[in-house]
Amino acid sequence: MERILLVMVGLPARGKSVLARKICRYLRFIGHDARIFNVGSYRRAHLGDHKPAAFFDPNNPDGSEARQRVADTALADALSWLRTGGEVAIYDATNSTRARRAHLLEHAGRASVPVLFIESICHDTSIVESNITDTKLRSPDYVGVAPDAALADFRQRIALYEQAYEQVADPDLSFVQVIDAGRQVVVNRVEGQLLARVVALLLNSRLLRRTIWLTRHGESVFNVRGLIGGDSPLSPRGQDYASALGRHFDSVPEGLVVWTSTLGRAIDTGRHIAAPHVEWRQLDEIDAGICDGMTYAEIAARMPSLASARSSDKLRFRYPQGESYLDVVRRIELLILELERRTAPTVIVSHQAVLRCLYAYLVGEPVEHCPHLAMPLHTLVELTPSAYGSDERRILLAPRVEERPSVMPPPVDEV
Numbered sequence: 294m295e296r297i298l299l300v301m302v303g304l305p306a307r308g309k310s311v312l313a314r315k316i317c318r319y320l321r322f323i324g325h326d327a328r329i330f331n332v333g334s335y336r337r338a339h340l341g342d343h344k345p346a347a348f349f350d351p352n353n354p355d356g357s358e359a360r361q362r363v364a365d366t367a368l369a370d371a372l373s374w375l376r377t378g379g380e381v382a383i384y385d386a387t388n389s390t391r392a393r394r395a396h397l398l399e400h401a402g403r404a405s406v407p408v409l410f411i412e413s414i415c416h417d418t419s420i421v422e423s424n425i426t427d428t429k430l431r432s433p434d435y436v437g438v439a440p441d442a443a444l445a446d447f448r449q450r451i452a453l454y455e456q457a458y459e460q461v462a463d464p465d466l467s468f469v470q471v472i473d474a475g476r477q478v479v480v481n482r483v484e485g486q487l488l489a490r491v492v493a494l495l496l497n498s499r500l501l502r503r504t505i506w507l508t509r510h511g512e513s514v515f516n517v518r519g520l521i522g523g524d525s526p527l528s529p530r531g532q533d534y535a536s537a538l539g540r541h542f543d544s545v546p547e548g549l550v551v552w553t554s555t556l557g558r559a560i561d562t563g564r565h566i567a568a569p570h571v572e573w574r575q576l577d578e579i580d581a582g583i584c585d586g587m588t589y590a591e592i593a594a595r596m597p598s599l600a601s602a603r604s605s606d607k608l609r610f611r612y613p614q615g616e617s618y619l620d621v622v623r624r625i626e627l628l629i630l631e632l633e634r635r636t637a638p639t640v641i642v643s644h645q646a647v648l649r650c651l652y653a654y655l656v657g658e659p660v661e662h663c664p665h666l667a668m669p670l671h672t673l674v675e676l677t678p679s680a681y682g683s684d685e686r687r688i689l690l691a692p693r694v695e696e697r698p699s700v701m702p703p704p705v706d707e708v
C-alpha cells in the first residue's frame with residue numbers, strides 16, 4: 294500500500310484547510326484511509342485559544358519556539374499514524390518557509406514516507422478578502438471575539454507571515470500549486486496512482502462557495518405501488534412536486550444548471566425549472582438487476598437468501614445482474630469531479646440510492662453510511678459548502694409521502 298504525507302503550504306486565508314478537507318473527503322470516498330493533522334488545532338489544544346497576532350511574529354523567539362514544538366508534535370503523530378497502517382496523512386499548516394519544509398522532508402525521509410507539497414497561492418485579493426470574512430472569522434481562534442477586533446488581528450497575523458513567506462520553487466520537489474482558487478494549477482514531479490487521483494481532484498476543484506440542491510424525482514407510479522427500479526411516470530402527487538420545485542426556482546439563481554438522470558421521472562420532475570438541463574446516466578438509480586420491478590416483500594418471499602444478504606451488508610450487496618451501493622459510489626466518481634469544477638449553482642434531480650451516495654460525499658459522511666441515509670421524497674436538500682463543513686437546509690415542497698421502509702423485511706421463512 295502506498296503511504297504518503299501531503300503537506301499544505303501557504304499564507305493564512307488562502308483556503309488551505311478547505312483544500313485539505315476536500316482532499317481528505319475525496320480520498321475517503323474513493324476508498325482510501327486519509328486523515329488530517331491540523332497544526333492550528335494542536336496549537337489550541339497545547340497552548341490555548343486566542344493567541345494574539347504578535348505570537349505569530351517570526352521575530353518573536355518564544356512564539357516561534359512554541360509553534361515549532363506543536364508543529365513537531367503534529368508531525369510526529371502524522372508519521373506514527375502512517376507507520377501503524379494509515380495511508381494518506383494531510384499535514385495542514387502554513388509551512389511557509391523553506392527551512393520549515395526542509396525540516397519536514399528530513400523527518401519524513403527518516404520514516405521513508407514520500408511527501409507531496411500542496412501550495413495555495415492567491416494573487417487575486419478578492420479571494421483572500423472573502424476567505425477572511427467568510428471563513429476565518431468563524432475560526433475557533435476567534436470564538437467570542439468582536440468581528441472588528443478579530444479582523445484587525447487576523448490581518449496583522451497575515452502581514453507577519455508575509456514577511457517570512459517563501460513560495461515552493463525547488464524543481465526537485467513533488468508539488469502542486471493551486472493558484473487563485475483553482476484558476477491555474479501547476480503540477481511538478483507527481484508520480485503514482487494515488488497522487489494522480491489527488492491531482493485530478495485539484496485540477497477540477499474550484500474553491501468557491503456555490504449552492505447545490507439535491508432532490509429525488511417526485512413520487513412515481515412505482516413508488517405508489519412500492520415497486521423498485523423501473524421507469525414509471527410521475528403520480529399526480531409527483532407532478533405537484535415537480536410544479537412546486539419549478540416555483541421554488543422562480544427567480545433562477547445566476548448560472549443555474551439542472552442535472553437529471555436519464556430516467557423519465559427525474560427529467561419530468563426538473564422540467565419546470567427554467568434553466569439549462571443536462572442528463573447524466575451516472576445519475577440513474579441503482580440497478581436492481583433481477584429484482585427490478587418487484588416490491589421488497591416479494592423479494593423477501595421469493596428470494597429469502599438474497600434479501601437477508603442485502604440486509605446484512607447493504608453497502609456491498611450487489612443485485613444479481615445489477616449493482617451494489619459501492620458500484621454506485623464508483624459510478625459517480627467522475628461526476629463528482631465534474632461537480633467540483635462547477636462555479637455556479639446546480640440542482641440535481643436523481644434517485645434515492647444515488648443521492649444518498651452523492652450526499653455522503655458532499656457532507657463527508659463515511660461511505661458505510663450511504664445505504665442508510667435519509668433521502669425522503671418531496672424534500673429539497675440545499676447544501677452550501679463552507680470552510681467548516683456544509684450548511685444544510687431541507688425544504689419540504691409538497692406534502693410528505695409516506696414510503697414503505699426501504700430495508701427489506703426479514704425473509705418470510707425467518708419471521
Ligand code: F6P
Nearest residue numbers: 521522578581644645646699700
Ligand atoms: O424505492 C425507490 C428506489 O429509488 C428504488 O428504485 C431503489 O431500488 C431504492 O429506492 C433504493 O433504496 P434502497 O437501497 O434502500 O432499497
